[in-house]
Structure formats: C-alpha cells, structure tokens
Amino acid sequence: MLPIIKIEKLSKEYKIGQRETYYSLRDSVSDLLTFKHRKPHNTFWALKDVSFEVKAGEAIGIIGRNGAGKSTLLKILSQITPPTKGRVVMNGRVASLLEVGTGFHPELTGRENIYLNGAILGMSRKEIKKKFDEIVEFAEIEKFLDTPVKRYSSGMYVRLAFAVAAHLEPEILVIDEVLAVGDVQFQRKCLDKMNEIARKDERTVLFVSHNMGAIQTLCGRCVLLEHGKIVASGETPGVVEKYLKNFNNTQLSDRRDRIGKGNIKLTSVTFENAKGEEVASFVSGEDAIIRIYYEATNPKQDLSQVAIGIGLDDSIGQRIAGLSNIGDNSFPEIIKGKGSFVCKVKDLPLNSGRFYLSLILRHDGDIMDWIQQAAYFDVENLNNVNHGASLSRSDGAFLINYSWEANR
C-alpha cells in the first residue's frame, strides 16, 4: 500500500533568537546604517534529515524530550511553518490539534464557538451542522450551549475543544499533548475516541506526547527524536524502552547559580534503574538510583560531618519530599578528592510526571554547595500501578501501596 505520508530528509533551521522578542524597525535601520549585524546569525537545526513513512490507517507516536524537534515536525506537517530542506508528500487532508481550543473566542457562546473552531480547523459549515449534535453530546455541555465560553470551567472548555476536533474527518489527524488536560474520566474518553478514530475509521493519526501510557495504548509504531534526528523507530515497546533509557547526565560544573563555600562541589547527577543502567526516566514502582558526583578542592577533605540532601519538587515547583543522610553514619570519614553519593529509592512511589531535584551539601554546619533545580527526571507509570492511573497526573504525585476490602 502507498504511504499516506512520505517524509524525505526533512530539515528545519532556525536562527537563534528568531523566536524571541520582536525585532523593531529601528534595530534594522540602525544595523543598516552602521553596517553591522546586531545578531550574529547563529543557527541551529531543529530538525535534521528526518525521513519516515506512515501507512494509511496507522497510528504512529512521536516521542522525545523537550526540544527534540517533535513540535517542529508537527508544525511542518500541518503547514504552519515551511521546511528548510527536504520534502513531505501527503496523500490526504490534515487536521492538526496542536492545542485544543485554537481560535475559541471567550465572548462567543459554546454554540458559536463550535462553528468558529470547526471552520478554523477546516470543516465546512455543512459538515459542522451535520456533526453538531454529536459534538455537543460528546462534550457534555448541552446546558451551557448558549453561555459565553469565558464562563466555562476549564474542564468544560477542554471538553468542548476536544469534541470539535475529534469530529473532524480528515484522512490524517495530528495530535500534540491533548491529554495533558482535563479530568481522568474525560481523558479516558478522549483516548477511547482516538482509538476509535485510528482503528475503525481507517484514519491515520500522528500522536505526540510525553505520556508513555497513552502512547502505548494508542500507537503501534513510534519514532524517537533526539536533537532533531531520528534515533529509533519501530514497534512501540522497543522505542519506548529506548526513550526511557535515554542517557541523562546533568552536568553541574558550569552552574553559576549556586550558593556555598565550595570546598566540596557537586559536579553532576545521573540516574540509574534497578539493573544499574543509566536512564533519564524511572518507572513507577521500580527501584530508582540517583547518583550525585562530587569533587573536593582539598583531596584529604574530612567528611565525617558531611550532610547531603535532595529536595524533590514536582513540575510546578512544589516540594514533595526531602531525602537526606542526616543521622546516617555509614559515610567514610575521609575520602579522596572525587566520588559520588548514591541515593537508592526502593519501589519508587511516584506517579507519571517530571520531578526536579534541588541539592544541598553541608559540612560541619556550613553550606558547601547548594543548587536549586539542579536536575530533573521523568517518571512513567508504565505498569499502571494504582489501577491504571497512568493516564493522569491529577491523581497526585504519589502512588501509595494500598488495598481495599469490604467487610460485612
């Protein structure tokens, strides 16, 4: 069968600074008069020689860390920005869901916004009319159809936005991280709907997400991007595993925003799974190892009173746990100039999400080194600990080992 999307050596170059604050005419004129280039034209490749094919009816996942080029790829596929090199041959109409609710106008009612949003996403008025009842029913907003959407709760807003988009009938649907919002129940409904779209209607879906649970449910095949290049592609489980093992060594030596006397400095942080393999993401419920490297300026540093601590923050900066060695006397008294502290966490009780580490190293009551938000790791709730809560972060950051029983 002919591929519905054929991507050949696709590359996109950005000028560094191009997407920053706007450039005023005055800057251009003064550059012209003084014969200088205010901004050195540093460029970087957001996407470099990416090639792959998608067959009709396939649901394909695009995964990678932030800045890997996922969004750029989707933007090119949905013709929002042109590629610098390479080409894409498309055999069908594309609708993209890069952000739900695009073009919603707060002053207009739900009913009006369905027409507006539908038209922006490429539906004709006739199509919208035909699907109108279905959309309203899916979004569960019958009662609020004639209320301006500015009075909607964020949940209703997202439901309506997703409902319109899900009723598009393009051959190719491009979805970016829609599942990051809404309540669990609705997220599951969305996922089912997407499944239905991808399976039954022979529609092709390109799905970008950080949510490995959703990727595994929805996509048979995945492409892993890193620094704008494809580093792996194929059956989802293998690619996801590769993504999780993705090396994440955070260097701290160059950090300037640190406080402390500096006799001992923290130099880097790495993460390991239970098997001792370096990873960037942990899996919920499995053992996790955090390794913090240090270097002492005095090679015979006395470490008898050293106290190392990790402050664990969730993605909105809320402190959720502290891990420190205070009271633990197993540390050697004197060590050589370099080494590492290892923090082992048994059965990591964290839900899907990104977590940040703040590190503090004290000695004899003095702060030696203190770095806020020194590193981060991701957690994937792959095994659906807590009965499938992997779909959502709204269940909270922690997974608690519990069970229920009923007594009579």
Place this chain on the structure above:
Amino acid sequence: MKYEISPPKGLIQINLSELWRYRDLLFIFVWRDVKVRYKQTVLGIIWAIFQPLLVMVIFTVFFGQLAKIPSDGVPYPIFVYSGLLLWNYFSSALTNASDCLIVNESIIKKVYFPRLILPISTAITPIIDFFFALIVLLGLMWYYGFAPSLSSILILVLLLLISLLTALGLGLFLASVNAKYRDVRYILPFFIQVLMYITPVIYPVSIIPARFQWIMYLNPMAGVITAARATLLHTAALDGRSPIIALGISLLIFILGVGYFRKTERFFADVL
C-alpha cells in the same frame, strides 16, 4: 488529495481553488468580528451611526462655518459626511487588515489555512458599519433635498469596492511588515491621519489649481470620494476618468500587496 510540502522558492501562485474551499472560514471570521464587536459595546449599532455624525458636526463647525472651506456648492454637512462615509470605511479596513496577523497570532501559530483569508475578512467587516452610515447619508440627502438614483447607488457600490481593494492592498503589505516589525502598529494611526489630510475629505479637489489636480488623483481615495460626491450630490458632472484611474491604481496596489504578502506568509508562524 495529494500535495507536497517543500521549502518555498520563487513566486508563489495564489491558490484560488484552496481559497474557495475555505470560503466558509472567511464568512465565519467576518461573522465573528461583527458579533464580538456588537456584543462588547453597549451602544452597538448606534455607535456606528453616532461616530461619523459627531465628526460631521465638528468638521462642519470648524471647517465649514469658521474656516469657510468651500464645498462645491452643496451644504457643508452633507459634503463632508459623504466624504467621511467612504473614508471611515477605508481607514477601518486598512487598520484591521494591518493588525490582523498580530490579533490572530495564536491561530496562525497553531492551524493552517490560507492566510489571505484573515486580511480579506477583516477588510470586509467594516462594510457593516458602512451600511449603517449609508442609511444616515440617505436621511441627510432626503433632508437636504437630494434624490438618490439607482445608478448613483450602483456607482457607490463600485466605489466601495475600489476602497476595499486599496485598503486591502496597503493592508496586506503593512500586515506582512507588521508581523516582523511591530512599529507599524504605532505608525499607522499617524499615517492614516496624514492620508486623510491629503485626501479631499474635508475640502473639494476643486480648490487645488487645475494643473496640480492630477497629483491628487494618484491617491485612489481622492478619485473615489470625488466621484461619490459627483454622483450623489451632483457637485460636478461625473468624470468617468477619475474612478477608472482610481480603479487602476487600486488594482496595482492590491497586486503588489498580495505579492508581498504571499512571499512572506509562509514564515509568519516563525516571526510572529
């Protein structure tokens, strides 16, 4: 439907069939802007009528009564109002079109559609206001004893189209520049004000020495307003040449504007 996405090169053709497919979006954008505008203002339609009327009164007092600017033999109020009718449309359409990319930035960065839809729809929207202001003009004509003929109304529609083309052509150019350099937003009100004084809105072309009048007509709006007065108020015999010159120049502006817009539009999402 098969198509290719590749790096832009050379002149891009206007994809008319694609524009046609998105015609519903064009209407929806017009409908949205009208709806939102009249939803947010308490006075709604009254505002569209009141504004040109008030300006007319002020201009009549200062330019008509005190400065005694001639008005080609018709009462100054209706003289200046007929000019303001088309001028207000032109300046709203130009302002809207120039700002349309910035106002709709979030949509442009998220969804693909032919970008031309935006400036076209925003330039069409003020026709609604034009319509209400026209009703007031008809009232004024009745009051001052001018009878509108069917042919004069048809000519007025043609003149409105020329104004649309001119505003859109300039607006397309300014919108593209505006995407990259926000200076346009600040310069535009000043530019429009200057443009009004070099356009015969508050004075007739006839006060300019005859041998320099052709310079005035390089500005399509001068031809449009003069022709509108000739056909509605019989200030002079309608000279067929001035609307044709205006049409020619407005077409030129429009084509250049579309060309520049098309050339830059693919990068809007990157520069906005």
